[in-house]
Amino acid sequence: xxxxxxxxxxxxxxxxxxxxxxxxxxxxxxxxxxxxxxxxxxxxxxxxxxxxxxxxxxxxxxxxxxxxxxxxxxxxxxxxxxxxxxxxxxxxxxxxxxxxxxxxxxxxxxxxxxxxxxxxxxxxxxxxxxxxxxxxxxxxxxxxxxxxxxxxxxxxxxxxxxxxxxxxxxxxxxxxxxxxxxxxxxxxxxxxxxxxxxxxxxxxxxxxxxxxxxxxxxxxxxxxxxxxxxxxxxxxxxxxxxxxxxxxxxxxxxxx
Numbered sequence: 001x002x003x004x005x006x007x008x009x010x011x012x013x014x015x016x017x018x019x020x021x022x023x024x025x026x027x028x029x030x031x032x033x034x035x036x037x038x039x040x041x042x043x044x045x046x047x048x049x050x051x052x053x054x055x056x057x058x059x060x061x062x063x064x065x066x067x068x069x070x071x072x073x074x075x076x077x078x079x080x081x082x083x084x085x086x087x088x089x090x091x092x093x094x095x096x097x098x099x100x101x102x103x104x105x106x107x108x109x110x111x112x113x114x115x116x117x118x119x120x121x122x123x124x125x126x127x128x129x130x131x132x133x134x135x136x137x138x139x140x141x142x143x144x145x146x147x148x149x150x151x152x153x154x155x156x157x158x159x160x161x162x163x164x165x166x167x168x169x170x171x172x173x174x175x176x177x178x179x180x181x182x183x184x185x186x187x188x189x190x191x192x193x194x195x196x197x198x199x200x201x202x203x204x205x206x207x208x209x210x211x212x213x214x215x216x217x218x219x220x221x222x223x224x225x226x227x228x229x230x231x232x233x234x235x236x237x238x239x240x241x242x243x244x245x246x247x248x249x250x251x252x253x254x255x256x
Contacts, residue, residue, distance in 0.1 A: 002174065002226040003061060005143045005164040012067045013040055013053065015074050020045060023068060026143045026166075027052075027089070028173055032112040033193040035171040036140060037089075038068065049082045055171040056103045056119055076101075089140050118170055141201070149204040151178050151191075153212040158183055161206065165190065165227065174244070176206075177221060183212070188221040190235055194244070210239065 011023045021042035028035050038058070040051040053070055060069045070077075081097045083089050091107075098105050109115035149161045159180035164173045175190040197209040208215075219234050221227075227235070229245075236243045 001061075001168050003063070003166050003168060004177070004224075004226075005147075005166060005173075007063075008038075008061065008068065008166070010066070011061070012065075013038075014067050014069050015072055015077060016070075017073050020074050020077060021051065027140045028143065030139045030141050030199070033173040034106075034112045035166060035173065036106065039142075046078060050085045051077060051080070051082065052097065053077075054098075054101070054103065056101070058168075061168055072101075112170060112172060146204075149206050151176075152205055152207045153215055154209050155211050158208075158212050158215055162188065175227070178215075180215070187216075188223060189215055189218045190221045190227065191215075191239075192236075192241070192244070195239065195241065214239070 005026060008023050009025060012019050013021045013023060021040040024039045024041040026035050026039065027037040035055060037052040037054055040053055042049070042051050053068075053072075057070045057072050058068060059071045061067075062069070081093065081100055083093050094105070104114055106112065106114050111117045113119050143164055147161055147163065150157060151159045151161060159178045159182060161176050162179040163177040165175040165177065166172070167174045173193055175192055178189050178191055180187050180189060191208060195208055195210070196206055198207045199205070200207075218238050219231065232243060232245075
């Protein structure tokens with residue numbers, strides 16, 4: 001099922017023994033464009049701490065009740081490692097965090113969740129993933145920070161990132177919602193992060209090697225809606241790209 005990042009922000013977080021806060025934002029990695037952590041706003045319960053919840057712990061998202069269910073106790077969460085709020089997450093911290101929960105790491109294999117394309121509780125979390133002889137260059141980004149980034153087509157500015165569409169089966173960011181109102185008044189379109197050519201994080205600019213005319217002719221995204229497979233097929237066909245679902249491995253080891 002698809003969810004918008006801004007939609008889930010504010011959803012109540014429900015542990016095995018009660019609510020413990022709300023979803024504040026997300027951290028995603030900029031290689032696989034997959035959500036790695038939900039950031040919790042715990043109110044007065046754990047003031048001054050940054051509380052991270054991995055999708056490994058999420059058992060469901062309820063749009064009607066506006067809740068995210070987590071299979072952890074409040075005691076387990078309270079005693080979990082907490083990063084320094086003024087510093088980016090380090091691999092050393094993530095090793096400590098994943099070790100605390102005894103989860104397999106996501107950087108230990110060729111897929112977005114290590115050895116699997118979906119979340120699995122099996123695996124060896126003692127490895128470092130290398131690709132072409134190089135250690136995985138690990139970068140986590142905040143959805144709130146990236147929201148508003150300028151989007152550049154191959155021949156000029158086209159709009160800005162308004163939101164993200166998340167697939168809760170894999171926790172992949174499937175699409176960026178791009179608002180083109182500064183060029184095409186009122187029109188919004190979806191683009192896959194896999195089609196990004198380059199990103200200038202310092203300047204908050206996202207570059208696509210696609211002409212503005214092609215984006216102008218793309219199927220319009222209706223604000224607040226969620227893409228059907230027919231709509232996704234139309235988008236990928238328009239951009240002459242193969243659908244992500246075509247070569248996606250099938251795994252029975254799905255935790256969410």
